[in-house]
Amino acid sequence: MYDHTDKERLLLAVDCIIFGFDGEKLKILLIKRGFEPERGKWSLVGGFLHKSEVLHDAATRILNRYTGLDDIYMEQVGTFSDIDRDPEERTVSTAYYALINIKNHSQKLNRQFSAQWFSVEEAPPLIFDHDKMVRHALKRLRTKAETEPIGFELLPEKFTMRQLQNLYEAIWNVSLDKRNFISKVRSLDILEKLDEKDKTSSRKGSFLYRFDAEKYKTVERNRSSLNL
Amino acid sequence: MYDHTDKERLLLAVDCIIFGFDGEKLKILLIKRGFEPERGKWSLVGGFLHKSEVLHDAATRILNRYTGLDDIYMEQVGTFSDIDRDPEERTVSTAYYALINIKNHSQKLNRQFSAQWFSVEEAPPLIFDHDKMVRHALKRLRTKAETEPIGFELLPEKFTMRQLQNLYEAIWNVSLDKRNFISKVRSLDILEKLDEKDKTSSRKGSFLYRFDAEKYKTVERNRSSLNL
DNA sequence: CCAAAAGTGTTACTGCTACACCCATGT
DNA sequence: ACATGGGTGTAGCAGTAACACTTTTGG
Numbered sequence: 109m110y111d112h113t114d115k116e117r118l119l120l121a122v123d124c125i126i127f128g129f130d131g132e133k134l135k136i137l138l139i140k141r142g143f144e145p146e147r148g149k150w151s152l153v154g155g156f157l158h159k160s161e162v163l164h165d166a167a168t169r170i171l172n173r174y175t176g177l178d179d180i181y182m183e184q185v186g187t188f189s190d191i192d193r194d195p196e197e198r199t200v201s202t203a204y205y206a207l208i209n210i211k212n213h214s215q216k217l218n219r220q221f222s223a224q225w226f227s228v229e230e231a232p233p234l235i236f237d238h239d240k241m242v243r244h245a246l247k248r249l250r251t252k253a254e255t256e257p258i259g260f261e262l263l264p265e266k267f268t269m270r271q272l273q274n275l276y277e278a279i280w281n282v283s284l285d286k287r288n289f290i291s292k293v294r295s296l297d298i299l300e301k302l303d304e305k306d307k308t309s310s311r312k313g314s315f316l317y318r319f320d321a322e323k324y325k326t327v328e329r330n331r332s333s334l335n336l
Numbered sequence: 337m338y339d340h341t342d343k344e345r346l347l348l349a350v351d352c353i354i355f356g357f358d359g360e361k362l363k364i365l366l367i368k369r370g371f372e373p374e375r376g377k378w379s380l381v382g383g384f385l386h387k388s389e390v391l392h393d394a395a396t397r398i399l400n401r402y403t404g405l406d407d408i409y410m411e412q413v414g415t416f417s418d419i420d421r422d423p424e425e426r427t428v429s430t431a432y433y434a435l436i437n438i439k440n441h442s443q444k445l446n447r448q449f450s451a452q453w454f455s456v457e458e459a460p461p462l463i464f465d466h467d468k469m470v471r472h473a474l475k476r477l478r479t480k481a482e483t484e485p486i487g488f489e490l491l492p493e494k495f496t497m498r499q500l501q502n503l504y505e506a507i508w509n510v511s512l513d514k515r516n517f518i519s520k521v522r523s524l525d526i527l528e529k530l531d532e533k534d535k536t537s538s539r540k541g542s543f544l545y546r547f548d549a550e551k552y553k554t555v556e557r558n559r560s561s562l563n564l
Numbered sequence: 565c566c567a568a569a570a571g572t573g574t575t576a577c578t579g580c581t582a583c584a585c586c587c588a589t590g591t
Numbered sequence: 592a593c594a595t596g597g598g599t600g601t602a603g604c605a606g607t608a609a610c611a612c613t614t615t616t617g618g
Contacts, residue, residue, distance in 0.1 A: 114384075114386040114387060115347060115384035115385070115386065116347075116348075116384075116385065116386065116387040117345035117346055117347055118345055118346070118348060118385075119343060119344075119345055120346060120348065120417075120428055156342075156343035156344075157343070157344065157346075157417070157428075158342040158343065158344065159342060159344040159426070160419055161419075162417045162418060162419065163415060163417040163428070164417075184414050184415065186412055186414070186415075187391060187412065187414075187415045187430050189348075189385070189390045189391040189392075190390060191388055191389075191390065198387065200348055200385075200391070202415050251479075268570090269570090269571090270569085270570080285608075285609075285610085286570090286571090287571085287572070287573080287609095287610085287611095288607070288608065288609085290571085290572085291572095291573090292606090292607085295606090309568095309569070309570095310568060310569040310570065310615090310616085310617095311567085311568070311569075311570095311615070311616040311617045311618085312568080312569060312570050312571090312614075312615040312616055312617095313569095313570080313615085313616085314569075314570055314571085315570090315571095496597090497597090497598090498596085498597080513581075513582070513583080514597090514598085515582095515583085515584095515598085515599070515600080516580075516581065516582080518598080518599085519599090519600090520579095520580085523579090535589095537595095537596070537597095538588090538589080538595060538596040538597065539588070539589040539590045539591085539594085539595065539596075539597095540587075540588045540589050540590095540595080540596065540597050540598085541588085541589080541596095541597080542596080542597055542598085543597090543598095
């Protein structure tokens, strides 16, 4: 009943859209390919699915290879199957996006892989269908950020309200009113206010906050909840 | 730089979660497998990706094979890659969900494939990881229905307000107030009220409506828009 | 004392929720 | 005449949007 005549064994690749935040803009990590095909062009980091490996593990492995990081938030974006997306051989690719704290990312690895951070709007054209993958990932990130507290993955453990606001402004490409933003965040009751201040950005200094995952779990929320 | 040692050519399957609505409950179409492996068990409809075929086309082909329908709303849900999900051979599967008008679906094909509609809550256990696929698809459908007018795909062209409300109650498994529902729908300004009445469900008869895709396009909407 | 960023409250408006009665019709 | 489902409006409430001034402190 399955029709086996035409079925084809093919390569399954995994490509990662790695998002970071530098305090100003939402960025993605790209590498300048040092190998064929398309040597010298910019691309997402990627690799092939191994035997005895599930997709999520492959994405984690690839992310670790290029960033040295573990325990990173990742989500599957989708699977892209254009016939000639890879000129070498029929290859289908599943895209994942990852949210990392840009500060944790080593310069050494960046040099090793000719990797570079680009702001989402100013990124160069990418190989294959990677631009499409980035667009989809960005859309998913924006949607997800409306209902889940994933923004904190992009910030250091301790952050100021201003940083948090800048982050959401960057994710949605909007500008928000600082009073409304703060009162909304406070009403969610998912942050712990610390006694420390960050003095780097002003003479007065601004209080640091920390995301409290325990509080988040216990607070009751309705269907469309976060809506920062 | 890509590590080619371990990469593996594998089969890529496509499985379809076919949603329908009978006026009461949200349903999915399942087939009783007439072939090995797992002959006699219930499963989603599926098949393998062909050479020179993109995933979306494969999903469309499979849907057509089992329902005879064309031009159907489909959306990719995700790709499932558990190592032993298929006992025969390493197979990764991309799931799509489809929304069809249950009335358009032929009894003949149902007999041919031993297919049957089950309400989402009362479906039997499925083979492989198909239960997981259904859960994911349902989640996606629920989210999507909050912001996009996809419910109409599940209804006949002309429908009553009551049918529309029943549909959304079934999708989200909630009960809604009929006055609030109607005024919310009206405020969206995406329906055309017809002069016809449907007399099957009451003596008085209830007006029929039609989704107006043109209106939908022109009406301006904000970020979180439909929220029926 | 001044520049620069932090921090804070109130009001108007919009949209959502809750709620109950009359209408039209076929039998 | 009555049973059945269809159709309608309003008032309270909650959450959002708009808006400007005071505080702190290093130089």
